[in-house]
């Protein structure tokens with residue numbers, strides 16, 4: 001079949017691989033002019049590890065494994081460690097943490113030659129017919145496909161064009177999150193720790209892995225109305241939110257915000273939809289079932305969803321009318337589980353008041369010398 005995938009994140013690249021090796025002619029369009037590998041490291045968990053094994057990518061993923069979460073220390077405004085997360089939160093044997101960029105390149109390098117990856121391109125119209133889908137693009141000529149798959153993230157264009165506006169599906173969890181490259185911090189301290197500093201309703205932290213450092217910023221807020229494609233608008237929101245804080249390394253982090261041309265900034269939200277397919281169009285990954293960064297399972301859901309969809313198309317000889325509901329039935333329990341794990345996470349990471357910060361700190365484990 002001739003299949004269009006919108007978005008070259010983990011969901012889109014996994015679809016390219018899973019469908020391409022089954023002999024389908026896949027075109028992936030990515031709006032950015034490069035693979036967007038920036039951001040914090042990501043987790044491959046549970047059944048996604050088995051999926052990676054089936055894809056033949058597990059050895060490369062293991063080779064690129066990093067361990068970051070276990071070294072998170074909460075610090076006070078002077079940078080003195082207050083405590084660390086209890087052992088049962090964070091890294092676990094069924095959790096492989098990997099630099100987002102490494103996973104992108106492992107997936108991209110594994111794409112069969114028949115997969116056509118087009119950067120700086122996006123869908124701007126979709127018209128479904130009995131035997132095909134006609135797609136218009138931001139540039140170039142329209143084309144027809146047998147299937148269109150939306151893997152274009154939480155603010156999916158395919159979802160908006162086919163299923164309706166984002167406000168119908170988004171469930172905001174009350175936080176915003178940003179990650180910012182902070183190269184100056186990469187070797188700043190001998191200890192490889194990841195300090196996190198809270199003040200009411202805010203978190204600022206630094207994560208170190210490999211030879212990189214990223215700053216993480218989170219704050220509590222209702223949904224904010226801004227153009228999510230406008231990087232300067234995102235930066236302004238961060239400046240406004242953190243402007244009054246002169247403590248710890250927050251001023252230096254704001255300098256890093258100014259210097260990073262491609263920060264990641266988004267609401268901590270979930271996407272809940274009654275169905276992920278309509279006619280010849282289906283959604284995979286955050287586009288259909290974002291679980292939010294609090295779940296730490298978005299990458300795994302994207303990889304599992306891509307493989308289930310490809311397998312079900314195989315099993316039904318390419319009959320999407322049979323395959324899409326089967327994909328959805330297999331995927332639903334994973335999504336419901338992942339989306340259900342976020343309870344209490346926001347208050348733990350970004351306590352809303354000084355009292356809540358003190359209460360949270362009481363459950364931290366002491367940091368031993370040398371840890």
Ligand SMILES: Cc1cc2nc3c(=O)[nH]c(=O)nc-3n(C[C@H](O)[C@H](O)[C@H](O)COP(=O)(O)OP(=O)(O)OC[C@H]3O[C@@H](n4cnc5c(N)ncnc54)[C@H](O)[C@@H]3O)c2cc1C
Nearest residue numbers: 007009010011031039040122152153157264285286293298
């Ligand atoms: C740059 C970036 C940084 C991230 N950093 C973090 C992080 O630090 N912490 C975290 O928890 N999660 C982060 N995420 C989200 C995380 O990647 C996803 O939750 C998870 O990996 C599922 O991936 P996905 O492929 O479904 O969606 P995404 O990773 O969002 O990928 C969607 C892709 O589609 C592209 N796209 C969007 N709209 C269009 C369009 N109209 N046409 C064509 N392409 C389009 C995007 O540029 C992106 O490459 C980040 C996502 C991105 C894009």
